[in-house]
Amino acid sequence: MFQVNENYLKLPGSYLFSTVGRKQREYQAAHPDKKVIRLSIGDVTQPLAPVILDALHKAVDEMGQAETFRGYAPDLGYEFLRNAIAENDYKARGCDISADEIFVSDGAKCDCSNIQEIFSLNNRIAVCDPVYPVYVDSNVMAGRAGDYNPMTETWGDVIYMPCTEANGFSPEFPKETPDIIYLCFPNNPTGATISKDRLQEWVDYANKNGAVILYDAAYEAYISEENIPHSIYECEGARTCAIEMRSFSKNAGFTGVRLGFTVIPKELKAGDVSLHSLWARRHGTKYNGAPYIIQRAGEAVYSPEGKKQLKEQVAYYMNNAHYIYNNLKDAGFQVSGGVNAPYIWLKTPKGMTSWEFFDYLLENANVVGTPGSGFGPSGEHFFRLTAFGSYESTVEAIERIRKMPL
Amino acid sequence: MFQVNENYLKLPGSYLFSTVGRKQREYQAAHPDKKVIRLSIGDVTQPLAPVILDALHKAVDEMGQAETFRGYAPDLGYEFLRNAIAENDYKARGCDISADEIFVSDGAKCDCSNIQEIFSLNNRIAVCDPVYPVYVDSNVMAGRAGDYNPMTETWGDVIYMPCTEANGFSPEFPKETPDIIYLCFPNNPTGATISKDRLQEWVDYANKNGAVILYDAAYEAYISEENIPHSIYECEGARTCAIEMRSFSKNAGFTGVRLGFTVIPKELKAGDVSLHSLWARRHGTKYNGAPYIIQRAGEAVYSPEGKKQLKEQVAYYMNNAHYIYNNLKDAGFQVSGGVNAPYIWLKTPKGMTSWEFFDYLLENANVVGTPGSGFGPSGEHFFRLTAFGSYESTVEAIERIRKMPL
Numbered sequence: 106m107f108q109v110n111e112n113y114l115k116l117p118g119s120y121l122f123s124t125v126g127r128k129q130r131e132y133q134a135a136h137p138d139k140k141v142i143r144l145s146i147g148d149v150t151q152p153l154a155p156v157i158l159d160a161l162h163k164a165v166d167e168m169g170q171a172e173t174f175r176g177y178a179p180d181l182g183y184e185f186l187r188n189a190i191a192e193n194d195y196k197a198r199g200c201d202i203s204a205d206e207i208f209v210s211d212g213a214k215c216d217c218s219n220i221q222e223i224f225s226l227n228n229r230i231a232v233c234d235p236v237y238p239v240y241v242d243s244n245v246m247a248g249r250a251g252d253y254n255p256m257t258e259t260w261g262d263v264i265y266m267p268c269t270e271a272n273g274f275s276p277e278f279p280k281e282t283p284d285i286i287y288l289c290f291p292n293n294p295t296g297a298t299i300s301k302d303r304l305q306e307w308v309d310y311a312n313k314n315g316a317v318i319l320y321d322a323a324y325e326a327y328i329s330e331e332n333i334p335h336s337i338y339e340c341e342g343a344r345t346c347a348i349e350m351r352s353f354s355k356n357a358g359f360t361g362v363r364l365g366f367t368v369i370p371k372e373l374k375a376g377d378v379s380l381h382s383l384w385a386r387r388h389g390t391k392y393n394g395a396p397y398i399i400q401r402a403g404e405a406v407y408s409p410e411g412k413k414q415l416k417e418q419v420a421y422y423m424n425n426a427h428y429i430y431n432n433l434k435d436a437g438f439q440v441s442g443g444v445n446a447p448y449i450w451l452k453t454p455k456g457m458t459s460w461e462f463f464d465y466l467l468e469n470a471n472v473v474g475t476p477g478s479g480f481g482p483s484g485e486h487f488f489r490l491t492a493f494g495s496y497e498s499t500v501e502a503i504e505r506i507r508k509m510p511l
Numbered sequence: 512m513f514q515v516n517e518n519y520l521k522l523p524g525s526y527l528f529s530t531v532g533r534k535q536r537e538y539q540a541a542h543p544d545k546k547v548i549r550l551s552i553g554d555v556t557q558p559l560a561p562v563i564l565d566a567l568h569k570a571v572d573e574m575g576q577a578e579t580f581r582g583y584a585p586d587l588g589y590e591f592l593r594n595a596i597a598e599n600d601y602k603a604r605g606c607d608i609s610a611d612e613i614f615v616s617d618g619a620k621c622d623c624s625n626i627q628e629i630f631s632l633n634n635r636i637a638v639c640d641p642v643y644p645v646y647v648d649s650n651v652m653a654g655r656a657g658d659y660n661p662m663t664e665t666w667g668d669v670i671y672m673p674c675t676e677a678n679g680f681s682p683e684f685p686k687e688t689p690d691i692i693y694l695c696f697p698n699n700p701t702g703a704t705i706s707k708d709r710l711q712e713w714v715d716y717a718n719k720n721g722a723v724i725l726y727d728a729a730y731e732a733y734i735s736e737e738n739i740p741h742s743i744y745e746c747e748g749a750r751t752c753a754i755e756m757r758s759f760s761k762n763a764g765f766t767g768v769r770l771g772f773t774v775i776p777k778e779l780k781a782g783d784v785s786l787h788s789l790w791a792r793r794h795g796t797k798y799n800g801a802p803y804i805i806q807r808a809g810e811a812v813y814s815p816e817g818k819k820q821l822k823e824q825v826a827y828y829m830n831n832a833h834y835i836y837n838n839l840k841d842a843g844f845q846v847s848g849g850v851n852a853p854y855i856w857l858k859t860p861k862g863m864t865s866w867e868f869f870d871y872l873l874e875n876a877n878v879v880g881t882p883g884s885g886f887g888p889s890g891e892h893f894f895r896l897t898a899f900g901s902y903e904s905t906v907e908a909i910e911r912i913r914k915m916p917l
Contacts, residue, residue: 106690106720106721106722106781107630107631107634107690107691107721107722107723107781108630108631108633108634108690108781109629109630109631109781109784109786109789110628110629110630110631110632110789111631113629113789113792113793114784116792119792119795120792120795120796122795123586123795146583148582148583149582150577150580150582151577151580152574152575152576152577152580153571153574153575153580155575158571158572158574158575161567161571161574161804162568162571165559165564165567165568165571166564168558168559168564168567168767168768169558169559169561169564170558171556171557171558171901174556174557174558174559174767175767176554176555176556176766176767177552177554177766177767178767180529211617211769211799211802212799214797214798214799215797215798215799218796218797219797222516222652223515223516223519224513224514224515224516225513225514225515225516225517226516227514228513228514238796239796239797242796243796243797246628246793246796246797284512284513284514285513314512315512315513316512316513317513358582360582360583360799361574361580361581361582361583361584361800361802361803362574362802362803362804363617363799363800363801363802375512375513375514375515378515378520380515383515383516383519386519386522386525386526387519387652389525389526389528389529390526390624390644390645390648390649390652391620391621391624391625391645391648391649391652392620392621393617393618393620393621393766393769394767394769395769396617396767396768396769396802396805397767397768398567398768398804399802495577
């Protein structure tokens with residue numbers, strides 16, 4: 106008699122964003138006259154840039170001619186895209202990463218959740234708290250997280266690194282030594298960044314302790330300040346301890362287009378075994394490449410015209426971020442993030458729990474955000490708002506929040 | 512100190528098709544004047560049908576307008592596509608499958624390799640021998656296959672079901688009772704089919720023994736004969752024991768476009784736990800949906816014009832299959848498959864091993880095929896040729912094989 110993976114049954118409730126979506130739909134169904142504004146899931150709203158559309162149309166045409174039709178893509182992705190990534194995201198920033206260390210995929214969510222597969226189940230993971238839920242949930246499913254404690258809302262075998270007001274939402278080195286460290290900067294959900302000096306300390310810590318850092322840089326395009334690293338490979342020694350994951354979702358509006366990549370330097374080894382070779386094996390065996398037409402769209406992101414158009418798109422969202430940040434601050438809310446990231450991290454007023462504030466906001470302002478506690482226990486009493494709406498709906502949402510009785 | 516997943520290290524050599532590709536490239540590099548023809552990997556060569564191109568262009572245009580732009584897709588896939596699948600692939604064949612039992616993905620390879628994740632590591636799998644290597648390899652990586660025996664080229668904890676000339680390449684019930692049974696019909700690599708009566712016996716066997724059947728129907732569009740089931744849900748009782756996986760790669764030429772789906776009926780349960788809910792959780796947590804524009808292309812496959820154009824495309828490849836089959840038979844080779852499948856299964860001449868024949872064919876005819884032994888020990892002394900080339904190159908390849916000294 107077949108049996109299920111018992112680890113799945115340990116997961117409490119549903120995935121955070123599914124619950125947020127359900128609550129929104131239920132409220133909307135009960136109040137069909139209300140116009141609910143979503144500042145919740147990190148989903149973009151601006152149409153694809155013209156240069157991306159041109160690349161897609163051109164690639165579709167190629168697929169219609171026998172001479173230019175493309176079947177299965179190369180395992181690691183097309184060279185034209187991997188070269189563009191190596192050149193623009195890495196070499197241009199002085200990072201020593203070559204095209205054959207880049208694995209193209211259909212998005213950072215898949216990569217973030219699949220990457221744990223190449224590690225031993227005995228490894229201990231450390232995560233920022235709060236953090237994007239996929240890191241922990243994928244380890245739970247694999248059986249690496251231990252048991253859930255509903256009182257503390259933590260997993261027994263996971264090392265939590267609190268990111269709090271006290272430490273400026275930048276984690277300290279944990280008391281127990283982890284094997285695998287997930288870092289995400291600019292951070293989802295807090296919008297906090299890490300300085301280059303501090304990230305260098307993390308790289309040194311990982312090299313000293315034989316740990317590997319899984320660095321999620323999905324939001325690097327939103328960095329506006331100097332001395333904030335865009336890649337972990339700006340730090341010395343990162344090639345022997347760090348894997349970096351990137352997405353086209355937030356810098357190019359590809360949430361519905363699906364493209365991302367993972368970088369694994371060839372020096373990154375456990376004894377004789379290179380993690381690059383293991384991930385290559387996984388790609389070859391369990392994945393079949395991102396669509397050709399979408400890899401061409403990714404290439405267009407790096408064209409001069411693409412860079413210009415997407416800089417404007419990022420600026421559009423960052424204008425929203427500044428609007429949210431400034432106006433909520435004016436209104437007396439305690440806010441952070443929003444400077445180098447599209448996320449505003451709000452302290453809930455009057456000691457409300459995150460979910461209490463979620464319900465309060467939905468009912469009184471018809472605005473949907475994401476409860477901070479859904480990202481980890483240290484997110485309790487916080488709330489995430491995103492800058493990915495249209496300017497008009499963002500302004501309206503913030504006006505409603507300001508008028509809300511508190 | 513971090514450690515790697517030791518199961519990966521058990522895998523012998525590289526993925527079959529990577530080895531085939533490497534050998535081809537090496538030969539070509541050493542003989543730049545030779546024109547090598549590939550009848551190896553199951554990759555299509557015909558351009559996308561006009562109706563698919565139209566759907567892609569239209570969807571790209573939608574992504575360029577704020578009103579019609581689409582971000583993250585629904586977890587299970589867009590309703591327009593799931594409805595089209597339910598209606599055309601299932602209801603039209605009398606199968607009781609509803610749209611919300613269909614999970615859209617980026618291809619059957621990912622689904623085939625990820626589906627094992629929702630099962631216990633203690634479950635025993637049974638596979639046809641020979642078979643598409645992804646079933647076994649993904650279980651090896653997860654730690655469900657035991658140890659590799661290089662003498663027998665088998666895994667200790669895997670139940671092999673030989674598909675041989677003696678049983679017409681249709682497996683018998685295994686001596687040991689499996690928990691999970693992988694079946695693939697029309698079969699890759701043998702091109703063999705299963706009758707509806709025989710598949711019904713498998714469904715009854717699974718229900719009686721509490722096993723689940725993972726049914727890979729990627730090649731159903733190539734079925735030309737009557738009484739060959741296109742779906743396992745044509746059999747009574749399949750809703751309580753079977754998961755079906757389908758691909759758009761072979762019926763619509765989507766190998767470079769990437770689209771597939773998995774069906775999990777809601778009655779399929781282990782005790783109280785529905786496999787549908789586990790797979791939904793996996794989709795929500797570790798996957799972010801197939802691209803919108805590609806789901807629209809998938810929808811076009813089911814339009815009246817799409818059905819007509821793709822029927823012609825399948826007929827084109829099947830014409831190649833018949834050409835290969837008939838001409839090699841004429842030339843004295845022992846061949847099977849090729850009637851309801853795009854694969855021809857060839858017995859190697861003069862007792863050559865599969866890899867000996869691979870080298871012999873590459874050197875003497877400059878034709879690349881796939882060694883049968885790469886699909887499992889019972890594939891030894893067999894060889895797979897595919898019908899996915901152009902007609903012209905297929906004819907030339909077969910002419911060369913006929914002229915080859917033997």
